[in-house]
Amino acid sequence: MISFQNVSKVYNNKSVALEEINLDIKQNEFVSIVGKNGAGKSTLIKLLIGEEKPSKGRLFFGSYEVNKLKMGELPAYRRQIGIVFQDFRLLPTKTAYENIAFALELDGKSQSEIDEFVPQILDMVGLSEHAFNFPHELSGGEKQRVAIARALIHRPVLLVADEPTGNLDPLNSAEIIKLLSKINELGTTVMLVTHNKEIVNNLHKRVVSMDNGRIIRDEEDGRYILA
Amino acid sequence: MFTALFRIIKYGLQGFKRNSWLSITTIIVMTLALLVFIGLIIFSVLTNKVIGSLKEKIDISVYFNIDTPEDNILAIKRSLESLAEVKSVDYISRDKALEIFKANHQNDQTISEAISILDANPLSASLNIKAGDPKDYQVIAAYLNNDNFKNDISQVSYNQNQVVIDRLTKIIDTVQKSGLALMVILSLVAVLVTLNAIMLAIHSTRDEIGIMRLVGASNMFIRGPYIVQGVLYGVIAAILSIIVIAPAIYFTSPYMEMIMPEINMWPYFLTNLLSLIGYQIGFGILLGTTSSIIAVRKYLKV
Numbered sequence: 001m002i003s004f005q006n007v008s009k010v011y012n013n014k015s016v017a018l019e020e021i022n023l024d025i026k027q028n029e030f031v032s033i034v035g036k037n038g039a040g041k042s043t044l045i046k047l048l049i050g051e052e053k054p055s056k057g058r059l060f061f062g063s064y065e066v067n068k069l070k071m072g073e074l075p076a077y078r079r080q081i082g083i084v085f086q087d088f089r090l091l092p093t094k095t096a097y098e099n100i101a102f103a104l105e106l107d108g109k110s111q112s113e114i115d116e117f118v119p120q121i122l123d124m125v126g127l128s129e130h131a132f133n134f135p136h137e138l139s140g141g142e143k144q145r146v147a148i149a150r151a152l153i154h155r156p157v158l159l160v161a162d163e164p165t166g167n168l169d170p171l172n173s174a175e176i177i178k179l180l181s182k183i184n185e186l187g188t189t190v191m192l193v194t195h196n197k198e199i200v201n202n203l204h205k206r207v208v209s210m211d212n213g214r215i216i217r218d219e220e221d222g223r224y225i226l227a
Numbered sequence: 228m229f230t231a232l233f234r235i236i237k238y239g240l241q242g243f244k245r246n247s248w249l250s251i252t253t254i255i256v257m258t259l260a261l262l263v264f265i266g267l268i269i270f271s272v273l274t275n276k277v278i279g280s281l282k283e284k285i286d287i288s289v290y291f292n293i294d295t296p297e298d299n300i301l302a303i304k305r306s307l308e309s310l311a312e313v314k315s316v317d318y319i320s321r322d323k324a325l326e327i328f329k330a331n332h333q334n335d336q337t338i339s340e341a342i343s344i345l346d347a348n349p350l351s352a353s354l355n356i357k358a359g360d361p362k363d364y365q366v367i368a369a370y371l372n373n374d375n376f377k378n379d380i381s382q383v384s385y386n387q388n389q390v391v392i393d394r395l396t397k398i399i400d401t402v403q404k405s406g407l408a409l410m411v412i413l414s415l416v417a418v419l420v421t422l423n424a425i426m427l428a429i430h431s432t433r434d435e436i437g438i439m440r441l442v443g444a445s446n447m448f449i450r451g452p453y454i455v456q457g458v459l460y461g462v463i464a465a466i467l468s469i470i471v472i473a474p475a476i477y478f479t480s481p482y483m484e485m486i487m488p489e490i491n492m493w494p495y496f497l498t499n500l501l502s503l504i505g506y507q508i509g510f511g512i513l514l515g516t517t518s519s520i521i522a523v524r525k526y527l528k529v
Binding site: 049051071072074075076077078079081083089090091092093094102103105106108110111150151 | 230231234241242245246432434435438439440441442443444445446448528
C-alpha cells in the first residue's frame with residue numbers, strides 16, 4: 001500500500017536526512033519505526049504526509065504518487081491518513097468534541113452523522129465525560145486520546161503516529177499503545193514512530209530500524225536494537 | 228456546499244467569540260482607521276463646498292462707455308460666450324444698472340434725491356463674466372484687451388482686482404492639491420494600521436492554521452472563517468465609527484458655521500447619513516477581508 005522507492009531527502013544541498021530509502025508497507029500491517037534522534041524517522045513521516053517533498057525517488061500511497069501532489073491536492077490526500085503527533089496538535093479554541101468533529105466536517109459529513117459518530121469514538125477512547133472540555137483543560141494522556149480519536153473518526157486506511165507517547169508517562173503510554181493495537185486489529189494500517197524500547201519489544205510486530213538516514217534493519221516480530 | 232458555507236460562517240463567529248480580546252482590540256484599531264476615512268470624506272466634501280463658494284464669488288465685469296450701442300455690447304457678449312473658458316455672461320443694461328442701484332440705496336435719502344435730480348442715467352452697461360476655472364480669468368481679461376473692443380469698453384474689473392483674484396486662485400489650487408495629498412497619506416496609514424492589526428491577530432493563530440492543513444483542511448475551509456471575521460470586524464468598526472463621529476460633528480458644527488457660514492456639517496451629516504454608513508461599511512468590509520486574505524496566505528504553505 002505504501003512504497004518508498006529510492007527516496008532521498010537532502011536539506012539545503014548538504015544536510016542529508018534520508019538516503020536511498022526502499023520501504024514497502026502492506027495493508028493492515030503494524031510497523032514500528034525506531035531510531036535515534038536525527039535518524040530520519042520524522043522526515044520519513046513528513047514525506048509521507050506531503051509536508052516535505054523528496055529530493056530524489058518516488059513515493060506511492062495507494063493510487064497516489066505522493067511526490068507529485070500539488071499544494072491544492074494535498075488536503076484531499078491527507079484526509080486518507082490519520083495523523084497523531086507527539087505534541088498532540090489539537091485546535092486550542094475548540095473543545096474535544098469539536099476537534100474530533102472537525103475531521104468529519106472536512107470530509108463534508110452531515111451534522112447528523114457527526115452527532116452519531118463523535119460520541120461513539122469518544123466512548124471508544126474513554127473520554128465521553130470530557131467531550132466539552134478545551135484542550136488546555138485536559139491532561140497529556142487525554143489530549144493524545146482526543147488526537148487519536150480525531151485521526152480515526154473519518155476511517156482512514158492509514159494511521160501515522162509520530163512519537164505519540166513522547167510526552168506521556170508509562171501508564172498513559174501503555175494505554176495509547178493498547179489503543180493503537182486495537183485500531184490495527186479493527187483493520188487500519190498503523191505506522192508508529194517511537195524510541196520507546198519497552199513498547200516496541202512488547203508489541204511483537206514488524207520493526208524498521210533507522211540510523212543516519214538509512215534503514216539498517218527490517219524484521220517481522222522485531223526488537224528494539226540500535227547499532 | 229451549503230454545509231461547508233454554514234460551517235465556515237459558524238467557525239468565523241466562534242473564533243470571533245472565543246478570541247474575544249483579540250477581536251475587540253482589532254475592532255478598536257479598525258474603528259480608528261475608519262474614523263480617519265469618514266473624517267477625510269467629510270473634509271473633502273466641505274473643502275469642495277468652500278472652494279465652490281469662493282469660486283462663485285470671483286468674476287470680472289466689463290463696463291462699457293455710456294454711448295456704446297447695445298448691439299455692440301451684445302456682439303461682445305456673444306463672442307465671449309463662444310470662448311471655452313467662459314461659463315456664463317450676464318448682461319446688465321444701463322436701465323437695469325440704475326434699477327439695481329436704486330434698489331440698493333432705497334433707504335439712503337441723499338442718494339435717492341440726487342438720482343431723481345439727474346436727467347440722464349449716469350450708469351454704464353456692463354457684462355458680468357464667470358469662468359469655469361479661476362485660472363482662466365487671465366485669458367478672458369487678455370481677450371477683452373483686444374483692439375477691436377477698445378472703443379467700446381471703458382474698464383475691465385480684472386485689471387484692478389488682478390492681485391486678489393490671482394492669490395485666491397493660488398490658494399484654491401494649493402488647498403485642493405494638499406488636500407488630495409493628505410487624503411492619500413492618511414488613507415494609506417489607515418490601511419496599513421488595519422492590515423498590521425489583522426496580521427498580528429492571525430499570526431497568533433498560525434499554529435492552528437498549520438494543524439488544520441495537516442489534518443487535511445482545504446485552504447478555502449481555513450481561510451473562510453478568517454474572512455467571515457474580517458467582515459464582522461469591518462461592519463462593527465464601521466458602525467462604531469459613525470457612533471463616535473456623530474456627537475463630535477454635532478458639537479463642532481455650530482462653531483464651524485461661525486467661522487465659515489458655507490459649512491454646515493451637521494445637516495450635511497444627517498442628510499447623507501445612509502450613504503456615509505454605506506461607505507464606512509463598504510470600506511470596513513473591504514479592509515477587513517483583504518487584510519485577512521493577505522495575512523492567512525502566509526501560513527497556508529504547509
